[in-house]
Amino acid sequence: MESSQTQTQPLKEILDNLLRRFGYDKKMREQYALFLWNDVVGEHVARNAQPTQVVNGKMSVIVNDTIWLTELNFLRREYIEKINETLGAEVITDIEFKIGEVEQHVQSPHMKKKTTDKQTPTIDEIELTDEEQARISQAVADVDDAELQEILRGIFTNQSKRDKWQEGKRARGLEG
Secondary structure (H helix, E strand, C coil), rough: CCCCCCCCHHHHHHHHHHHHHHHHHHHHHHHHHHHHHHHHCCCHHHHCEEEEEEEEEEEEEEEEEEEHHHHHHHHHHHHHHHHHHHHHCCCCCCEEEEECCCCCCCCCCCCCCCCCCCCCCCCCCCCCCHHHHHHHHHHHHCCCCHHHHHHHHHHHHHHHHHHHHHHHHHHCCCCC
């Protein structure tokens, strides 16, 4: 005779399983790797090199010039190891550095705010609408674990701001 008792599973476990099943756990870690960049490389490097995306474990980073390109290519393995160590998993497998204009950078909570007179706002200066914030709050509302809820809120907020930032760049003809 089978027991009619059901085992309860913590919401964090259920969420982790769902994220894994649909492949979002990897995407979330990749997004978090972008956020970690400034802390991993330090303020001086962050002013001259910023990640733009992570696709299938490969992080793309824009650097100001060939000097930074050369220097950071030498430090590539070290940065990959530091990011993955912080994430607790092998998320970043390679970093590709490209020369371009490093207009702004995402602010780490541990770094001072960078000021600029460029027209393109920093991602931190991008404001989400009440509707966007409500959608994010609703998406994380059922997560009981407060720490996980805040991590998810940060990831969703950062991604929404990054999307708006990219849209703004495209609208101004700065990116194809």
